[in-house]
Amino acid sequence: MNENLKGTTVLITGITDAGSLAMSIARQVREEGGHIVCSGLGRTPHHADLSERAAAFLDSTYEAFESTVKSELGADTPTFPLDVTLDGSxxxxCGALQAKNIALDGFLHSIAMDKTIKAGVVIKSILxxxxxxxxxxxxVSAYSLVSLTRGLIHSEILxxxxxxxxxSYLGAEKVAYHxxxxxGVAKAALERIVVELAYELGVSHQIKVNAIRFSPYTGSKAGGAIQGLAEAVAFCEEHSPLGNARPEDLAYESAYLLRPYGRVTGEVRNVDGGYHIRG
Ligand SMILES: NC(=O)c1ccc[n+]([C@@H]2O[C@H](COP(=O)([O-])OP(=O)(O)OC[C@H]3O[C@@H](n4cnc5c(N)ncnc54)[C@H](O)[C@@H]3O)[C@@H](O)[C@H]2O)c1
Known part of the structure; x- marks a missing residue:
């Protein structure tokens, strides 16, 4: 095992449970010598006028996040609530990281939400x-990369x-199998933001910004809710030259792109067993 991330500290966002892609990446970062800090969606003082149902959802989401992180990554892993849609959050x-003297060498944005996607419900047509x-x-899925990066840069944490x-996902560019x-429109914006930030932060801070498009995957909460994703997994498995990429393949490439040296930036890399080369 390499030690590419030895001595670094990496923020991992987007862990819901053990099936989250972010969890596989967190494990790999740790394997390669990195320290982990995790943020999870939860209730904050900035959530105003929450319905009982919304409050219960946020509380149970945060509880599940915290217990997953503590059991999978160790009880001493620092955890923080974060709702990326709220500037105050x-x-x-950032204030909580500063209070604990935590500086970051990198972070994983593994956050997406689309209210037109619900388990068992047909996805709305774009019209x-x-x-x-x-x-x-x-x-949630695109602008949050700007706002979270800004917070971490302005507070000099990153x-x-x-x-x-x-x-990201191939659906950022093409009409996907499912x-x-x-x-998909939000992912297109996310990828465009990656390129803009890569330029600005490369010039100003020598910070690298990249994205990975991963194979369809039903093992996470978000993936499990997407209509037709199980069929897409089977289709892509059959039509990718190497078969679908697995979470551990994603984790390995992610850790590589999170390393503090090298000059790879502004890339949108496909980790999908080669599915993207098919016509
Ligand atoms: N599952 C797939 O098929 C697949 C394929 C390619 C890319 N991706 C991408 O991987 C990333 C992780 O998805 P996943 O499949 O692991 O699902 P997941 O459900 O485990 O992760 C999505 C995360 O987004 C978080 N989130 C949603 N709204 C938030 C908010 N307002 N503030 C903070 N966090 C918020 C959720 O709490 C959750 O932890 C997403 O960007 C997703 O689009 C998924």
Missing amino acids: IEDF DVTKEQFFGAMD RKNGAILAL PYKNI
Whole structure:
């Protein structure tokens, strides 16, 4: 095992449970010598006028996140609540890192949400997506890369020469085998943001910003909810030259792109067993 990340500290966002792609990446970062800090969606003082149902959802999501991190990554792994749609939550999160003297060498953006996707429900056609659903998906799944990066840079938590990695999908560019629609538009924006940030932060801080498009995967909460994804997994398994990439393949490439040296930036890399080369 290499020690590419020895002595570094990496923020892992987007762990819901042991099936989250972020969990596989966290394990690999640790394997390669990195220290882990985790943020999870949960209730914050900035959530105003929450319904009982919404409050219960946020509380149970955070509980599941914390217990998964502590059991899978160790009881001493620092955990923090973070809702990326709330500027105040990002500010508090950065303040909490500073209070614990935590500086970062990199972070994983593994966050997505689209209210037009619900388990067992047919995904809305793009023509029927409301303005609220459109901007909701954009806010959580794309703009959050800008706002979280800004928070970490302005508070000088993210060190020079660091690395940022975001998770994307082929549906950012193409009409996928299964309906991806509204979230596909948000992923396209996310990838464009990666390129813009790669330029700006490369010049100003020598920070690298990349994205990985991963194979379809039903083992996570978000993946499990996407209509037709199980069929897509089977189709891509058959049609990819190497078969679908597994979470451990993603984890290995992610750790590589999160290493603090090297000059790879602004890339959108396919970790999908070669499915993207098919016509
Ligand atoms: N599952 C797949 O098929 C697949 C394929 C390629 C890329 N991806 C991408 O990988 C990433 C992780 O997805 P996953 O499949 O591991 O599912 P997941 O459900 O485990 O992860 C999604 C995460 O987003 C978080 N999140 C949602 N709204 C948030 C908010 N407002 N603030 C903070 N966090 C919020 C959730 O709490 C969750 O932890 C996503 O960007 C997803 O689009 C998934």
